[in-house]
Amino acid sequence: MSKPVLVIGGGVAGIQAALDLADRGLKVHLVEKSPSIGGVMAQLDKTFPTMDCSICILAPKMIECSRHPNITIHTLSQVTGVSGGPGDFKVKVIKEPRSVDESKCTGCGICSEKCPAKVKDEWQEGLTERKAIYIIFPQAVPLIACIDRDNCLYFQKGICQICSKVCPAGAIDYEQKAEEIDLDVSSIIVATGFQEYDPSELGEYGYGRFEDVITAKEFERLVCASGPTGGHLNRPSDGKIAHRVAFVQCVGSRSHKKGYPYCSSVCCMYATKEAVLIKEHEPASDVTIFYMDLKVFGQGFQEFVDRAQSHWGVKYVRGRPGEIRRNPVTKDLTIWYENTETGEVAEKEVDLAVLCTTMISRPENKELADVLGLELDEWGFFESLDPLMNPIETNRPGIYICGCCHGPRDIPESVAEASGTAACAAETARRYGQ
Numbered sequence: 001m002s003k004p005v006l007v008i009g010g011g012v013a014g015i016q017a018a019l020d021l022a023d024r025g026l027k028v029h030l031v032e033k034s035p036s037i038g039g040v041m042a043q044l045d046k047t048f049p050t051m052d053c054s055i056c057i058l059a060p061k062m063i064e065c066s067r068h069p070n071i072t073i074h075t076l077s078q079v080t081g082v083s084g085g086p087g088d089f090k091v092k093v094i095k096e097p098r099s100v101d102e103s104k105c106t107g108c109g110i111c112s113e114k115c116p117a118k119v120k121d122e123w124q125e126g127l128t129e130r131k132a133i134y135i136i137f138p139q140a141v142p143l144i145a146c147i148d149r150d151n152c153l154y155f156q157k158g159i160c161q162i163c164s165k166v167c168p169a170g171a172i173d174y175e176q177k178a179e180e181i182d183l184d185v186s187s188i189i190v191a192t193g194f195q196e197y198d199p200s201e202l203g204e205y206g207y208g209r210f211e212d213v214i215t216a217k218e219f220e221r222l223v224c225a226s227g228p229t230g231g232h233l234n235r236p237s238d239g240k241i242a243h244r245v246a247f248v249q250c251v252g253s254r255s256h257k258k259g260y261p262y263c264s265s266v267c268c269m270y271a272t273k274e275a276v277l278i279k280e281h282e283p284a285s286d287v288t289i290f291y292m293d294l295k296v297f298g299q300g301f302q303e304f305v306d307r308a309q310s311h312w313g314v315k316y317v318r319g320r321p322g323e324i325r326r327n328p329v330t331k332d333l334t335i336w337y338e339n340t341e342t343g344e345v346a347e348k349e350v351d352l353a354v355l356c357t358t359m360i361s362r363p364e365n366k367e368l369a370d371v372l373g374l375e376l377d378e379w380g381f382f383e384s385l386d387p388l389m390n391p392i393e394t395n396r397p398g399i400y401i402c403g404c405c406h407g408p409r410d411i412p413e414s415v416a417e418a419s420g421t422a423a424c425a426a427e428t429a430r431r432y433g434q
Ligand SMILES: Cc1cc2nc3c(=O)[nH]c(=O)nc-3n(C[C@H](O)[C@H](O)[C@H](O)COP(=O)(O)OP(=O)(O)OC[C@H]3O[C@@H](n4cnc5c(N)ncnc54)[C@H](O)[C@@H]3O)c2cc1C
Pocket: 008, 009, 010, 011, 012, 013, 014, 031, 032, 033, 034, 037, 038, 039, 040, 041, 044, 046, 047, 048, 049, 077, 078, 079, 191, 192, 193, 194, 195, 196, 216, 217, 220, 266, 270, 273, 359, 362, 364, 368, 402, 403, 404, 405, 409, 410, 411, 412, 414
C-alpha cells in the first residue's frame, strides 16, 4: 500500500539502496542519467582489498535490479522538479530520447559495427573510440543501443541512416522525443556519486601535454581485460609496454594552493591495488608510489600494503613530486622529487606516470540541490544533517544521501550507507503508507 521510493543515481550505492527496498516489498524508481546503471564501479578492473573483479561483483546486482519486479529503471533521465514532503513527494523526471526503441532492441550491436561516425569513448576514459550509435559497455543494463545525437551524421547533416537500414529488429527511432514522467513517491534517496578532478591545470605534471601521464581512472581501463588494450600495459604514446611505472598521490587534494584541501580517502588503497595489478601482469616491473603519508585505515588495509611491499616489491617513496618532464625522443618521463624521509632530491625515469586525483563533487549538484531543496557543503557535496550522528539524513525530511555524493568513500562504505538510507526510506514509507 505504500508509495514507491525514488533513488537518484544508479552507481553501486543507488543499486544497493534500490535492491534493499525492492526486497522489502517496496516499489522503486531508479533514475540514472547515463545510458546504463553501474557508475564508476563498472569501470574499475579489480577492487581493493579483496582484488575481486569489479564488474563480476557488480553485474549480477545490475541484472537483479533490471529483473526485479519492484524496480523500474529510468536511464538517460534526470529529476527536474520536486514538491511536497515525506510520504508524498511529487517528482518530475525528464527522459532524454535514446533514438532506439527499448522494446525492440536486442543489443546485438550490428548498428555500432556499421556506424561510420567515431568519437572518443568516455566510458573507456577517452583511450579509444566508440561509434555514434553505441552500447555504453558490454555488461550495460539495459543492454540497449543509444544514439549520441551530437555526433550522429543523420542528426547533424541529415545523411547516413545506416543503423536504421541494418538493424534486424527495426528498433531505430529517429523521431523519439524527450519524455516527461510524473512520479508520486514517499521518499527520495540521492546517490549521484562523484567525479575525478581534472589535473590539466597542474602544469607541472604535464597531464594533457604528455600522453603517458594518465589518471588512475584511465589506468583502470588500461589494465582491464575489457579495456582498449585488452589489459596489456601498452602506454598511450607509442604502445610500448610500461615496465617502469610511478603513481603520484594526492594530485589536487590536500593542497590549499591548487585543488582541494581534503583527503580523497581511497587513493592510497587504489594506488596500491593498481601497483599490485602491474606486478601481477609483469612481475619484473619497477613500480613506485610517491605519497605524502599513507592513509590505510580499513580492516586488512595495512596488511594489503605490507604485502604489496614484501611480496610484490612495490616501492613506497615519501615525497610529493615537484615536476614531470618528458624526453622528446624516447618519450620516457622523468619524475623530479624530494624524498622527505632522507632529504635527498632525486630523479626517476619511468615509462608511465599515474596521477591519483581527488574525488570531487559533480558540478550539476548545484542544480539538483536547488531542485531537491538540499544544502551543499563548501566543496559542492550534499550536506548531511549531522556528519557525526546523522550522516545519511539531510536538511529536507524524507530525502536521504549515500555514497560519494556526500564526499569521497570506498565501495563498502557506500554500500553500507545505501542500506542505511533504504532502511530510513522504508520506515518513512511505512509511517506514511495508507
Ligand atoms: C580510480 C579509482 C579507483 C577506485 N578503486 C576502488 C576500489 O578498488 N575499491 C573501493 O572500494 N573503491 C574504489 N574506488 C571508489 C569507488 O569508485 C566509489 O566508492 C564508488 O564508485 C561510489 O559509488 P557511488 O554509487 O556513490 O557513485 P558513482 O559510482 O559515481 O555512481 C553515481 C551514479 O549516479 C549517476 N548520476 C550522477 N548524477 C546524476 C543525476 N543528476 N541524475 C541521475 N543520475 C546521476 C551517475 O551517472 C552514476 O551512474 C575507486 C575510485 C577511483 C576514482
